Amino acid sequence: MNSDPAEIADVRRAVENLAQSFGLDEKAVAEVGLCVNEALANVMRHAYGGATDRPIVVSGYCQDASLVVTIRDWGNGVNPATLPPKPFNPLEPGGLGLICLRRMMSQVSYVPQPQDGGGGMLLVMKKENPKLRRGSDFGARP
Amino acid sequence: MSDVNPSLDLVHGTRVEPSKKAVVASVRGEIDLHNSPDLRGTLLELLAKHEPKRLVLNLSQVPYMDSSAIAVLVEALQKIRKTGGRIFLTDLQPRVKGLLEIARLDSIFVVAKDEADALAKQ
Numbered sequence: 001m002n003s004d005p006a007e008i009a010d011v012r013r014a015v016e017n018l019a020q021s022f023g024l025d026e027k028a029v030a031e032v033g034l035c036v037n038e039a040l041a042n043v044m045r046h047a048y049g050g051a052t053d054r055p056i057v058v059s060g061y062c063q064d065a066s067l068v069v070t071i072r073d074w075g076n077g078v079n080p081a082t083l084p085p086k087p088f089n090p091l092e093p094g095g096l097g098l099i100c101l102r103r104m105m106s107q108v109s110y111v112p113q114p115q116d117g118g119g120g121m122l123l124v125m126k127k128e129n130p131k132l133r134r135g136s137d138f139g140a141r142p
Numbered sequence: 143m144s145d146v147n148p149s150l151d152l153v154h155g156t157r158v159e160p161s162k163k164a165v166v167a168s169v170r171g172e173i174d175l176h177n178s179p180d181l182r183g184t185l186l187e188l189l190a191k192h193e194p195k196r197l198v199l200n201l202s203q204v205p206y207m208d209s210s211a212i213a214v215l216v217e218a219l220q221k222i223r224k225t226g227g228r229i230f231l232t233d234l235q236p237r238v239k240g241l242l243e244i245a246r247l248d249s250i251f252v253v254a255k256d257e258a259d260a261l262a263k264q
C-alpha cells in the first residue's frame with residue numbers, strides 16, 4: 001500500500017477478515033483492526049511525515065496460537081518504543097495509538113531495519129487466540 | 143464515480159434547539175485519518191457559527207473511529223469549553239464506546255442514551 005490515509009480502511013478490513021478467519025472473537029478482531037489502523041496512521045504521520053506516496057508493506061499470518069501482523073516502512077527509523085513515556089492526559093490524546101497497541105495486542109516489537117536495506121522499521125504485532133492455547137478445546141491433542 | 147463530497151455527508155441532519163442553546167447533529171460513517179480532517183472542519187464551523195452551550199452528536203451511524211477522530215472530538219470539546227459549553231455523545235456503538243473508555247474520555251464528554259436524553263440532561 002501507499003502511505004495514503006485513504007488506504008487505511010481497506011487494509012484494516014482485510015486484516016480484520018484474516019483475524020476472523022483465524023477464529024478470534026468479535027472483540028479481538030476489532031482490537032486487531034484498530035491496532036493496524038493506529039500503527040499505519042503513526043507510520044504515515046511520523047515515519048513518513050505526512051507524505052502520501054511512500055511504500056508500506058503489511059502482512060498477516062498465523063503462527064502457533066497467534067495471529068501475527070507485520071508492518072514494514074522505509075521512513076525515518078524512529079523507534080516509538082524508545083520514546084520517553086509521557087503522562088497520559090485524556091485532553092491531549094496524542095499517543096493513544098501506542099496505548100492501544102500495548103493494551104490490545106499480546107506482543108508488540110519494533111525492529112529497526114538495516115540501512116543497506118533502505119532503513120525504516122518493521123513492526124511485529126501478535127494477537128494470541130485463547131481458543132488455540134495448549135489444553136484448550138481447540139488446541140488439545142488426545 | 144460519485145460527485146458527492148464525502149465531507150458534506152459526514153455530518154448531517156444538523157438542527158438548532160434554541161431553548162436549549164443546543165446544536166444537534168448526526169455523524170455518519172467510519173472515521174479515521176482519511177476523513178477526520180473533514181469532521182474537524184465541520185465541527186469547528188458549527189461551533190463558530192452557532193456558539194452553542196451544548197453540542198449533541200448522534201453517533202448511531204458511526205460503527206468505527208480511531209484516535210484521529212478522538213483528537214477531533216477533544217479539540218471541539220476544548221473549543222466549546224471556552225464558552226462554558228459541553229459536548230454530548232449519544233447512541234454509541236460498541237467499538238466507539240470501547241475506544242472512548244480506553245482514552246478515558248467517557249467521563250469527560252457527556253455520554254447520553256439518545257438525543258432526547260442529551261437534551262433533557264442538566
